Amino acid sequence: MSVKNIPLKSLHEKIGGKMIPFAGFNMPVRYSSDIEEHMAVRESVGVFDVSHMGEFYLNGPGVLDLIQKVSANDASVLYNGKIQYSYLPNETGGVVDDLLVYRIDEDEYMLVVNASNIEKDWNHIQKYNTEGVEMINMSDELCLFAVQGPKAVDTLQKLTNIPLKNVEYYTFTKGDFAGVPNVFLSATGYTGAGGFELYVPNQHAEEVWNRIFEAGEEFDIKPIGLGARDTLRLEMGYCLYGNDITDETSPLEAGLGWVTKFTKPFVNSEKLQKEKNEGIKRKLVGLEMIDRGIPRSHYEICDEDGNQIGEITSGTMSPLMKKGIAIGYVEKAYSKPGTAIYVKVREKLLKAEVVKMPFVKAGV
């Protein structure tokens, strides 16, 4: 498979972005330093170009029925302008993808999916689209900029008359932004630092990007790469598809029970209900290192005798806490916060502790 380019690839290279292939796209992983970029988002404002993400526009009678069928969360509670986190269960107990569901109007929705899963999700949803709901893949026409941090709203407010403070978390609005009509301004993000995600048509993307940087100059606004995106989401304990949730992982074990609504039937809901009733065997937990060391994905989680009781799925050095943090699956008996566990790092058992997530306090 060839690696695709996002529309602003040359701009990122020009401003010092180091590009790496990720999820099928050449993406900026870092511009200056992962830690500096991380702290810019926690303390001021940063902008991610996450235009690799996929957007499906769904339209027509029967659209809600289709979403209810493929999505585990209950989309019937949405109102115009409301956003919902959910996932697509597969038929075999795993997860096709996690996603955001945007209700634009009664029969009009947008689904935002992970870049690496665009084709898989499309085919999966189409398989259940028996009533002929119109589906349009907008992924190649839209850029997505995540403007995140405590100064994000102050930055963006200079570029629009829409009162952004009134746009609540997990809602969105559509309007003129930086002179461009019909920009989706979505009060979401993957950082816990607050701010907006902007869906911008490709032809206006560079203009909008530049205007945001002019507006944020007084806050020392910075472009942020995927490296910091990963450490920021990890500090919040947000799952990353491909690491923490996959085609094989149980959504209930992954802690997605809160977006699994058995009040309506959906793909594999009967089996998941049965799994819930019988009780899960392992659980995705947060862990914090007590010994010095950095937990990484695929490292073994052990008891004090070195017997394996789980595996890490994402881990890093937390730039804010300055210690190793991770999320991973452990046997249920070891999943309670405060439980002492060990991480096998290069054949050594390092002490760690199960903790409640998020690891750091959210700014939203």
Place this chain on the structure above:
Amino acid sequence: MKQFRIELTCGTISENKHPMNFPEELKYTEEHEWIRLESDNIAVVGITEFAQGELGDIVFIEIETEGESLEANDIFGTIEAVKTVSDLFLPVSGKILEVNSQITDEPELVNSDPYGNGWLIKMEINDPADLDKLMNAQTYKESTGH
């Protein structure tokens, strides 16, 4: 499948903010270590400016081979950036005499001063002629695409 790992490769080189430094007096390995002869058979080893740039912020260094005699290309420690773990390979055969204690608490020195305060180990070389097998500054520079 989608492991978030950034390998230390000579991939796309972005426009750099300042010209990269490849000191003439050093010898270089394909694994991006440098070695500097201090006296007849005592040398200092570190990683190159190019390597630290590719790795990003260095947050943890583990070298537990002090006092050991190792062969060329043996792993003598591990260096961890925010997103990556890399092994450290000994440029030439010899004995590890000293580990830079400063980098345990301030691993970021490897980023800010890779050829100076960010050095990793001091070693005794078995045969100084082994240095001739390593790359000079020009060859190494070209190998990184500069």
